[in-house]
Amino acid sequence: MTGISNPLLPAKGIIRSIVPLAQDNFLFEVQLEQPDGLSNCQPGQFVELWIPGVGEAPISVCSGRVGSSIELCVRRAGRVTNALFQMSEGEWVGLRGPYGTGFPLSAYRGQNLVLIAGGLGVAPIRSLWQYILDHRDNFGELILIYGMRHSIDLLFRAEFKILLRRRDIDVYIAAEDVVGPELPTVSFQLGRVTDMIQLAPITANFQAAICGPPVMYKYVVQELKAKGISDTNIWLSLERHMKCGIGKCGHCFVGGQFTCKDGPVFSLADLLFLPEAIECA
Ligand SMILES: Cc1cc2nc3c(=O)[nH]c(=O)nc-3n(C[C@H](O)[C@H](O)[C@H](O)COP(=O)(O)OP(=O)(O)OC[C@H]3O[C@@H](n4cnc5c(N)ncnc54)[C@H](O)[C@@H]3O)c2cc1C
Ligand code: FES
Structure with missing residues (x-):
């Protein structure tokens, strides 16, 4: 090795x-x-x-x-x-x-950002918020939205308690069903990530980073577009079955692109040329 x-x-x-x-x-x-x-x-x-x-x-x-x-x-x-x-x-x-390509840090530089995570999609989004907070002066407003079905599924509870107290990041945590020991320490909102997008002060001059279960993408994109965000500023991380990870085996090939090599992060503008990617994303 x-x-x-x-x-x-x-x-x-x-x-x-x-x-x-x-x-x-x-x-x-x-x-x-x-x-x-x-x-x-x-x-x-x-x-x-x-x-x-x-x-x-x-x-x-x-x-x-x-x-x-x-x-x-x-x-x-x-x-x-x-x-x-x-x-x-x-x-x-x-x-x-x-x-893979990762989120477009150079496009994000100096911009207002909304990071949206659903379920386990919080894993790559965490690396992004940690990076941004470590280079906070390089970015504008920062909104983080994290949704899950049940509040007991909350990941990184201790970290979220700290994030919720910071003034340089606006955090919204949404669950469809709020019960359990998290309640006294983490303030949940009842609902879905799409409800949080409506609630948050997101405007057309934001860039978005999204990762979550496939079913979430269509509705999140609709809400972001309703806020006036353009397709070039909406970035989604796609999950596909992968084997080699380097564009050789073809397992992740969709709409003429290798998700492993050309993605997994694509702008919505890129995906418009790959309608099947967003449909089944
Ligand atoms: C770019 C990318 C990033 C990812 N990041 C993460 C991450 O950060 N964390 C994470 O946990 N996952 C992540 N995943 C998902 C992870 O790679 C998959 O869950 C992977 O398949 C796990 O491998 P495995 O061998 O444990 O599961 P597999 O054996 O491949 O099983 C995967 C799925 O198939 C089902 N399955 C397996 N065997 C059977 C069976 N006999 N009958 C019926 N169903 C079956 C399982 O229930 C499961 O849902 C990522 C995937 C991609 C593409
Ligand atoms: S995982 Fe093999 S080509 Fe993408």
């Missing part, structure tokens, strides 16, 4: 910490033996996580500050993630990448 500076080969990383977040969602901090390649990764990019003898799965970069370690927020889904959930701190995994 070689360093991650060769993006085709996995690099070894030691699991440093495993933090349960909610239900079947854990945050894994992986310490890299040779961090060179990954230290350049951008919010919105992903890595291929390799468990020897089991297989690989694409997982979003979840931390905005990637140095010698990287954070991955993982939901138990199938073969690879089940195997990961059975591992302990001190064991090693392979990582290759980073892959």
Whole structure:
């Protein structure tokens, strides 16, 4: 196994910490033996996580500050993630990448931003808000909207408690069903992300970053367009079945584009040429 500076080969990383977040969602901090390649990764990019003898799965970069370690927020889904959930701190995994385009940080510079996350879509959006808060002077107004079905599904509860107290980010957390121990410490709004978009002071001069379940995209886009935001300023992260992550196997090919290589982040203007991408996104 070689360093991650060769993006085709996995690099070894030691699991440093495993933090349960909610239900079947854990945050894994992986310490890299040779961090060179990954230290350049951008919010919105992903890595291929390799468990020897089991297989690989694409997982979003979840931390905005990637140095010698990287954070991955993982939901138990199938073969690879089940195997990961059975591992302990001190064991090693392979990582290759980073892959994909990521969110357009240069287009976002100096702009007002609204970040919209649904469910596990909060993983790549977290890397984006951490990056922006670390370079706060480079950006304008910042609104963060995070929606989930049940309030007990809230991920990064401790971090949200801190974010809600900051004055340089306006945070809206929405759940369709609000019950449980989060209530006294995190202020939820009853509803969906689309209700929060209506509520928030978003205007036509915002750029948007979106990641969430496929069903969410159409309705979120409708609300953002109703606020006057143009297609070129709406950026969506698409999730597709991926294998190689580098544009070779064709698993993620849709509308003439490789989601792994040309995305996963696309502007809505790009997706208008790929109607099937947004329809089934
Ligand atoms: C760009 C990108 C970024 C991503 N980022 C993240 C992330 O940050 N965190 C995260 O948790 N996930 C993320 N994913 C999703 C993750 O890659 C998938 O969930 C991946 O399939 C998990 O691999 P697995 O081997 O554990 O699951 P798989 O074995 O591939 O199973 C995936 C799905 O198939 C179903 N399935 C599996 N076996 C069976 C069966 N026998 N019968 C019926 N259904 C079955 C499972 O229920 C599950 O829904 C991302 C995906 C992409 C493309
Ligand atoms: S995952 Fe293989 S081509 Fe995109």
